[in-house]
Amino acid sequence: GESVGLHLPTLSVQEGDNSIINCAYSNSASDYFIWYKQESGKGPQFIIDIRSNMDKRQGQRVTVLLNKTVKHLSLQIAATQPGDSAVYFCAENVGGNKLVFGAGTILRVKS
Amino acid sequence: DAGVTQSPTHLIKTRGQQVTLRCSPKSGHDTVSWYQQALGQGPQFIFQYYEEEERQRGNFPDRFSGHQFPNYSSELNVNALLLGDSALYLCASSLASSNEQFFGPGTRLTVL
Numbered sequence: 001g002e003s004v005g006l007h008l009p010t011l012s013v014q015e016g017d018n019s020i021i022n023c024a025y026s027n028s029a030s031d032y033f034i035w036y037k038q039e040s041g042k043g044p045q046f047i048i049d050i051r052s053n054m055d056k057r058q059g060q061r062v063t064v065l066l067n068k069t070v071k072h073l074s075l076q077i078a079a080t081q082p083g084d085s086a087v088y089f090c091a092e093n094v095g096g097n098k099l100v101f102g103a104g105t106i107l108r109v110k111s
Numbered sequence: 112d113a114g115v116t117q118s119p120t121h122l123i124k125t126r127g128q129q130v131t132l133r134c135s136p137k138s139g140h141d142t143v144s145w146y147q148q149a150l151g152q153g154p155q156f157i158f159q160y161y162e163e164e165e166r167q168r169g170n171f172p173d174r175f176s177g178h179q180f181p182n183y184s185s186e187l188n189v190n191a192l193l194l195g196d197s198a199l200y201l202c203a204s205s206l207a208s209s210n211e212q213f214f215g216p217g218t219r220l221t222v223l
Contacts (some may be wrong), residue, residue, distance in 0.1 A: 043214035101153030
């Protein structure tokens, strides 16, 4: 069946360090992937996306890497800040904007 | 631009009751998707509406139904509520021609 999973449920990093959040997906036909950030009491907030014809995309302090061979996605956050503390989800667009989400990784930033 | 709005913010119901949740999409968006997010889990796709029709549906029973109005706003209805329906219900809007979806803050439903 369709599934997107995350390797690490909780990640604790020191402020200023880089963070890497990983995700595995199962639908090899998916052509669009998104990372969302969800803070307590709020809906998911778009961070960055990537299409399957790319293997890397950079934003402001964030980079998404896609490895289609092993169906793996990662989110890198540079110089992690306390405001980055949240739950991070990867999501897979399985067609017609239907998203399949992973369970999420909690990112805790220690000051 | 108010973004995606949802009402109510919180709701408490008892088993067997019915509930209606509402969503107003981001200005200019024509597609609305609904997701259920249980505590500690990722959102699960319920269904999607476009041009007032259900276009896609996830693995949810018929107790879950919806509607989209001509102004693109949408409702999610759940009948015969079960304890397991307790969750955060998220609405996401998008343009049919675009992949990017914007989520609302959600409605927290508690079934007692």
